[in-house]
Amino acid sequence: MTATGATPAVAVGFTHLALTRFRNYRHLALDLELRPVVLVGSNGAGKTNLLEALSLLGPGTGLNRAKLSEIDFRGAGNQANMAWAVHAKLQTAGEEFALGTGRDPMAQAQIGRDRRLARINGAPARSQADFADILSVQWLVPAMDGLFDDAASARRRYLDRLVTGIDPSHAARVAAYDTAMRERARLLRGDVGAAQADLDAWLDALEAEMSGVAVAIAASRCEAVDALNAALGESEGPFPRASLAAAGAVETWLGEGPALAAEDRLKANLRAARVNDAASGATEWGTHRSDLEVIYLGRALGNAPLRAAECSTGEQRALLLSIALAEARLTKRRRGQAPILLLDEAVSHLDGQRREALFGEILALGLQAWLTGTDRDLFRPLAGQAQFFAVEDGRVHSL
Numbered sequence: 001m002t003a004t005g006a007t008p009a010v011a012v013g014f015t016h017l018a019l020t021r022f023r024n025y026r027h028l029a030l031d032l033e034l035r036p037v038v039l040v041g042s043n044g045a046g047k048t049n050l051l052e053a054l055s056l057l058g059p060g061t062g063l064n065r066a067k068l069s070e071i072d073f074r075g076a077g078n079q080a081n082m083a084w085a086v087h088a089k090l091q092t093a094g095e096e097f098a099l100g101t102g103r104d105p106m107a108q109a110q111i112g113r114d115r116r117l118a119r120i121n122g123a124p125a126r127s128q129a130d131f132a133d134i135l136s137v138q139w140l141v142p143a144m145d146g147l148f149d150d151a152a153s154a155r156r157r158y159l160d161r162l163v164t165g166i167d168p169s170h171a172a173r174v175a176a177y178d179t180a181m182r183e184r185a186r187l188l189r190g191d192v193g194a195a196q197a198d199l200d201a202w203l204d205a206l207e208a209e210m211s212g213v214a215v216a217i218a219a220s221r222c223e224a225v226d227a228l229n230a231a232l233g234e235s236e237g238p239f240p241r242a243s244l245a246a247a248g249a250v251e252t253w254l255g256e257g258p259a260l261a262a263e264d265r266l267k268a269n270l271r272a273a274r275v276n277d278a279a280s281g282a283t284e285w286g287t288h289r290s291d292l293e294v295i296y297l298g299r300a301l302g303n304a305p306l307r308a309a310e311c312s313t314g315e316q317r318a319l320l321l322s323i324a325l326a327e328a329r330l331t332k333r334r335r336g337q338a339p340i341l342l343l344d345e346a347v348s349h350l351d352g353q354r355r356e357a358l359f360g361e362i363l364a365l366g367l368q369a370w371l372t373g374t375d376r377d378l379f380r381p382l383a384g385q386a387q388f389f390a391v392e393d394g395r396v397h398s399l
Helices: 047-055 107-111 130-134 142-149 151-166 169-189 196-233 249-258 259-272 274-280 313-335 353-367 375-382
Strands: 012-022 025-031 039-042 085-092 093-101 116-120 137-140 242-247 291-302 306-307 340-343 368-373 387-392 397-398
Touching: 012 047, 012 340, 025 249, 025 397, 039 047, 039 169, 039 242, 039 306, 039 375, 047 085, 047 340, 047 368, 107 151, 116 130, 116 340, 130 169, 137 151, 137 313, 142 151, 142 313, 151 169, 151 196, 151 313, 169 196, 169 274, 196 242, 196 249, 196 259, 196 313, 242 313, 249 259, 259 274, 291 313, 313 353, 353 387, 368 375
Parallel strands: 039 368, 039 387, 137 340, 340 368
Antiparallel strands: 012 025, 012 085, 085 093, 093 116, 242 291, 291 306, 387 397
């Protein structure tokens, strides 16, 4: 144990990556070292596709949130229903894991919809949420430039990804909550033929489950935000400091009283909203309505704090990088291993000082960061300390 009581961090990273019929890659096998990875190539060459493959070795739908069938290889000669797959070897704390995921080619015939499979050391995983117990994968991509102006759902997914990096069990709680909410909506739609007394009993049980899990989700978010704010306060580099807050009814209730009271309040609100929820097809109350609020510390708009949504695009990118680095520091301290950090075209927008600071922090934290760009010269400070690969039309070779 360290002086702070945290488990000492160890090197973590992928030592092998194999893709089959994934986007513009018919087949790819890449051997890797426990160092940062730089992918250089023109736009459209397939750099982002490699990052997407890695992002799928974590909970959720990956950095593009693509439908499973959209990921299939589209090149000439691809046979019908030949599903994509990602396989990787991950090294952590002297232990190696074999991770795999892909589209189930039999799912459409069996259940009428696509399904994603996940395997850990050759055995089926219960769900993708199980990946979170082994590693944390965080990413910044150009599509996130509008995160602070986007719908609350985008910021909430981002917040939950940050929380899962710190607290791996959070992903399973979010998945359980979403499942219970969908089942409640199905009952409210009348998809299940049953007597009213039976429906009420089922709804009572589902709403009790939703409420208990929602309070746990809100508590994890609030605790993680507090820890991230402390980690952000430790930074003395050129990146801006931010203040984060989980904003939602359940989070507010937790701040006002005990968890049991918040749980009872949500159960009562869900019960009272059944008629309206049935009519609207939506669920009015719960942690799926929460948002992430971000303030740029040390800056103001008039007499008010400067919200991230009011910042320039460059300032928003810098805030996201600052949060990503704070998350990496905190994850390393809490879990004893750093996350995998995927940075797509994040360097080209930085000035020299911030670029040097980013590279310095990546090396100091021992991150296997994956960085993409079109200009190799931007990554010159990483020469000899990172692995450089050229990406060209679905082919990758070492530089």
